[in-house]
Amino acid sequence: YPSGNLAIIITRQRDQLICVVQEDERRTAKIRALFQSDGRSTCYYPNGDEWINMSIQGGQYLDQAGNRVRRWMWPNLLPGPHVPLSPIFVSLNRHVGVRILAQDKIFISFLAMGRQAKFNMGTKVQVGTASQPLPPAQLGEDELLLLAFRVRILQLFDRMRGCLNFPSSVQWNKMQPPMYLMTQAVKILELSMAADISDELRNSIKAIVNA
Numbered sequence: 666y667p668s669g670n671l672a673i674i675i676t677r678q679r680d681q682l683i684c685v686v687q688e689d690e691r692r693t694a695k696i697r698a699l700f701q702s703d704g705r706s707t708c709y710y711p712n713g714d715e716w717i718n719m720s721i722q723g724g725q726y727l728d729q730a731g732n733r734v735r736r737w738m739w740p741n742l743l744p745g746p747h748v749p750l751s752p753i754f755v756s757l758n759r760h761v762g763v764r765i766l767a768q769d770k771i772f773i774s775f776l777a778m779g780r781q782a783k784f785n786m787g788t789k790v791q792v793g794t795a796s797q798p799l800p801p802a803q804l805g806e807d808e809l810l811l812l813a814f815r816v817r818i819l820q821l822f823d824r825m826r827g828c829l830n831f832p833s834s835v836q837w838n839k840m841q842p843p844m845y846l847m848t849q850a851v852k853i854l855e856l857s858m859a860a861d862i863s864d865e866l867r868n869s870i871k872a873i874v875n876a
Contacts, residue, residue, distance in 0.1 A: 666760060667777050670694070673761070674847060675784065684773060684786050685851055686761055695875045697757045698773070699851055700786035706771065707858060708755060708763060713871045716755065717765070718858070724765075726753065731864070739768045806866055809857055813873040816849050850874045 686698040704721040723738035737750040753765040771787035
């Protein structure tokens with residue numbers, strides 16, 4: 666961002682790419698969107714509530730009250746009728762926008778100071794008629810909370826090291842968390858979305874990770 670804060674991170678985890686969009690903040694880098702090359706993606710409202718969620722089958726668009734406004738299925742999956750996608754464009758903030766045109770055309774655009782960068786995180790993921798994708802392994806409520814608190818504690822330790830190494834708050838307030846902590850935070854959010862838990866607990870996990 667023009668402020669110097671990190672806006673977009675693209676990293677490789679095993680055999681897939683992960684794109685993380687962060688909010689323009691100094692002390693806490695809240696996750697505004699997560700895109701994965703395996704077909705799963707999520708965008709969040711500024712308060713952390715789910716905005717858009719996409720999977721290998723399709724996606725849904727929610728309003729800020731949590732009501733489903735739109736739902737669609739990707740046309741290249743199983744034969745038969747499907748709900749088509751109408752193009753979607755959302756602005757995560759004044760610099761980052763997301764345009765969803767098709768499963769393989771999901772664009773993240775960044776615009777600042779007259780310059781633009783654009784990334785396509787869409788992918789063609791085929792699902793055979795004979796077999797459905799296996800559901801991801803789900804963790805229990807206690808396990809998810811423990812993982813979230815572990816990441817939060819590591820974040821606090823990293824901030825303490827920053828305070829010791831850079832006594833001036835002007836310097837350490839601008840420091841970004843290490844990449845491995847960002848990756849762990851993203852993974853926990855992903856697991857909480859897939860788990861069969863209450864919205865209240867899911868929001869608590871988001872608050873702990875993004876505190």
